[in-house]
Amino acid sequence: GKNCSCAWLFWWSVLCSASQKATIPVSNDTRDLLLATVSEDSTASQIHQSVSALSALGLPLASQEVVSALKARISKEDNVLAIILALLTASRLSQQAELGDILEEIEDLAARLDDLGGVYLQFEEGLEATALFVSAAYSLSDHVDMEPPLKEDQVIQLVNSIFSKKSWDSLSEAFSVASAAASLSNNHFHVPVIVSAQGPAAVSHSHPFLRLQVTDVLCQPLSSASVLAESASAVSSKSAVLSQALFTLRDGVFELNFMASQPASGYYQFSVAIAGDSRFVANHVELKVKVSTRVAINNMDLSVVDKDQSIGPKTTRVEYPTKAKASFMADGHQNFAMTFQLVDETTGVELTPHQTFVRLHNQKTGQEVVFVAEPDSKNLYKFELDTAERKTEFDSISGTYALYLMVGDATLENPILWNVADVVLKFLDEEAPGTIQAKTLYVPKPEIPHLFREPEKKPPTAVSNTFTALVLSPFLLLLILWFKLGANISNFTLSPSTILFHIGHAATLGLMYVYWTHLNMFQTLKYLAIIGSLTFLAGNRMLAQKAVKRYKKI
Amino acid sequence: MSNSVFSVISRFVEEYRSSTPNKLKVIDAYLLYILLTGVFQFLYCVLVGTFPFNSFLSGFISCVGSFILAVCLRIQINPQNKRDFLTVSPERAFADFLFAHTVLHLVVVNFVG
Numbered sequence: 001g002k003n004c005s006c007a008w009l010f011w012w013s014v015l016c017s018a019s020q021k022a023t024i025p026v027s028n029d030t031r032d033l034l035l036a037t038v039s040e041d042s043t044a045s046q047i048h049q050s051v052s053a054l055s056a057l058g059l060p061l062a063s064q065e066v067v068s069a070l071k072a073r074i075s076k077e078d079n080v081l082a083i084i085l086a087l088l089t090a091s092r093l094s095q096q097a098e099l100g101d102i103l104e105e106i107e108d109l110a111a112r113l114d115d116l117g118g119v120y121l122q123f124e125e126g127l128e129a130t131a132l133f134v135s136a137a138y139s140l141s142d143h144v145d146m147e148p149p150l151k152e153d154q155v156i157q158l159v160n161s162i163f164s165k166k167s168w169d170s171l172s173e174a175f176s177v178a179s180a181a182a183s184l185s186n187n188h189f190h191v192p193v194i195v196s197a198q199g200p201a202a203v204s205h206s207h208p209f210l211r212l213q214v215t216d217v218l219c220q221p222l223s224s225a226s227v228l229a230e231s232a233s234a235v236s237s238k239s240a241v242l243s244q245a246l247f248t249l250r251d252g253v254f255e256l257n258f259m260a261s262q263p264a265s266g267y268y269q270f271s272v273a274i275a276g277d278s279r280f281v282a283n284h285v286e287l288k289v290k291v292s293t294r295v296a297i298n299n300m301d302l303s304v305v306d307k308d309q310s311i312g313p314k315t316t317r318v319e320y321p322t323k324a325k326a327s328f329m330a331d332g333h334q335n336f337a338m339t340f341q342l343v344d345e346t347t348g349v350e351l352t353p354h355q356t357f358v359r360l361h362n363q364k365t366g367q368e369v370v371f372v373a374e375p376d377s378k379n380l381y382k383f384e385l386d387t388a389e390r391k392t393e394f395d396s397i398s399g400t401y402a403l404y405l406m407v408g409d410a411t412l413e414n415p416i417l418w419n420v421a422d423v424v425l426k427f428l429d430e431e432a433p434g435t436i437q438a439k440t441l442y443v444p445k446p447e448i449p450h451l452f453r454e455p456e457k458k459p460p461t462a463v464s465n466t467f468t469a470l471v472l473s474p475f476l477l478l479l480i481l482w483f484k485l486g487a488n489i490s491n492f493t494l495s496p497s498t499i500l501f502h503i504g505h506a507a508t509l510g511l512m513y514v515y516w517t518h519l520n521m522f523q524t525l526k527y528l529a530i531i532g533s534l535t536f537l538a539g540n541r542m543l544a545q546k547a548v549k550r551y552k553k554i
Numbered sequence: 555m556s557n558s559v560f561s562v563i564s565r566f567v568e569e570y571r572s573s574t575p576n577k578l579k580v581i582d583a584y585l586l587y588i589l590l591t592g593v594f595q596f597l598y599c600v601l602v603g604t605f606p607f608n609s610f611l612s613g614f615i616s617c618v619g620s621f622i623l624a625v626c627l628r629i630q631i632n633p634q635n636k637r638d639f640l641t642v643s644p645e646r647a648f649a650d651f652l653f654a655h656t657v658l659h660l661v662v663v664n665f666v667g
Binding site: 458473524 | 587590591649
């Protein structure tokens with residue numbers, strides 16, 4: 001009922017005002033309906049819709065009533081979206097109204113923003129709420145002509161958050177971002193400035209101009225701005241190259257001829273300031289600019305030096321990009337040496353690029369060995385090859401190797417791959433492998449067979465047999481002694497218990513032997529129980545008879 | 555010095571031969587046999603090595619245990635000790651001897667491997 005019609009009237013009035021109809025006939029009932037919605041009992045959204053409809057339709061409204069209704073709603077609802085709607089509503093009211101309390105809500109809301117890593121500032125309710133807050137805050141601030149209490153850092157972080165996404169989840173999110181962009185580029189107080197290099201931030205002799213695009217958040221160029229490079233210093237040496245250089249505007253792009261200051265190749269840190277409007281925010285930027293150059297190779301000298309230095313070195317000079325006509329020979333007694341200089345093509349300043357490699361390629365076997373050429377203190381590059389020392393890298397395979405020089409760096413426009421000469425290397429033939437195998441790193445390795453625990457070393461059988469005989473020999477001695485003592489079995493009675501006892505006893509001994517060879521404890525105990533009880537009963541009887549006999553004798 | 559030691563030993567041997575009853579001499583011969591068996595086992599271990607150790611232990615313990623049981627039997631049978639063993643007749647001593655030996659050999663055979 002009331003909800004639906006308010007919303008409908010709101011959107012209808014927006015459409016109508018957009019279509020710029022001067023006056024729209026509205027019935028009294030409609031007007032009363034809208035006015036009635038302005039009260040504490042309606043939601044902030046409803047109040048916003050009815051106030052917007054009323055102002056779009058040009059109908060009068062009591063601003064003070066609206067303000068008190070809004071204040072009541074803020075204290076009742078107290079969520080971010082409600083307060084934002086209150087701000088938007090207040091911006092539609094008359095400037096004479098008491099909007100101070102509502103204006104303070106901007107500061108309270110700003111305190112509720114979450115700082116994410118010092119880079120982003122947004123509400124936990126999300127991107128849409130943050131963007132709507134920005135547009136509401138600036139629209140109200142413009143309406144009452146008071147600067148919003150947002151610091152420069154906060155504005156920068158809000159811009160980072162709002163424009164962090166490249167695609168949006170919903171149309172309303174996209175609308176909020178567009179609305180925020182419009183407010184940020186077109187309000188009376190804060191205009192964030194976006195500075196970016198056109199293309200890569202790199203200059204060279206062929207492209208001496210550093211071009212910067214200076215725009216607002218809607219990518220509209222700020223032609224009224226003046227862009228000043230406050231300082232530019234080399235990243236490596238920290239020496240200043242430029243100070244207070246003004247960029248000139250050409251075709252909407254600000255440019256500066258950096259090469260005119262003749263910087264050496266490398267990376268430079270620029271500090272750029274954008275002036276021209278007191279509203280500019282984030283108008284100091286740091287930029288890293290690369291200066292590229294072309295490299296030239298000078299004084300490439302190749303020589304074969306005898307190790308004992310009895311014969312003086314013969315140096316051959318080769319000019320880039322030609323190849324040395326004769327090939328160089330080096331065996332165990334000689335070293336092959338190469339020296340050269342790398343200079344900037346235009347200025348002649350010595351360079352030390354990141355990559356200076358010497359590659360030797362055996363065309364027959366496909367082997368490739370790469371070394372690094374190092375510069376000395378005077379920036380003169382030296383490379384020496386001692387065949388005896390380096391034979392492991394070459395697998396001692398003699399032959400003709402093509403020698404290449406590779407020069408590269410991020411700041412070089414012309415990386416170099418130059419086949420300088422052919423070098424014939426001779427290694428001791430006996431060390432060369434029979435067949436040349438490709439170095440395979442990723443083949444299965446030889447299998448490691450499992451080594452079972454080796455049985456302990458046993459003494460020879462003869463020894464153990466001897467000792468077995470030795471250990472059994474005392475039994476013989478025992479029999480002899482017993483015979484000598486006259487031990488006999490003359491008292492042996494042939495009563496059944498005696499016979500049974502002896503059989504049982506013998507069976508126990510036999511069981512012990514069988515236990516040793518075949519049985520386990522449980523089985524043995526079982527048999528022992530049977531045999532043992534028989535033996536016990538028989539033995540008991542036998543001994544009792546013996547005892548009786550002994551007593552009778554005594 | 556050695557003269558007196560020799561005379562002591564020969565006197566001891568004479569006493570032993572004359573005053574010890576035959577039954578005890580039989581047991582003494584058995585004790586000597588057990589002793590020698592144990593000594594020879596120990597000699598093997600010292601000379602050749604302790605492999606397999608469990609067998610050596612079980613054999614040696616068997617000798618030691620048998621020796622102890624035989625000594626107990628000798629003590630209990632000796633008529634001179636009759637007053638200490640009024641409840642134990644020689645037959646009972648012998649039966650105990652046999653039973654203890656059964657238990658000992660059960661353990662020894664289990665351990666010899």
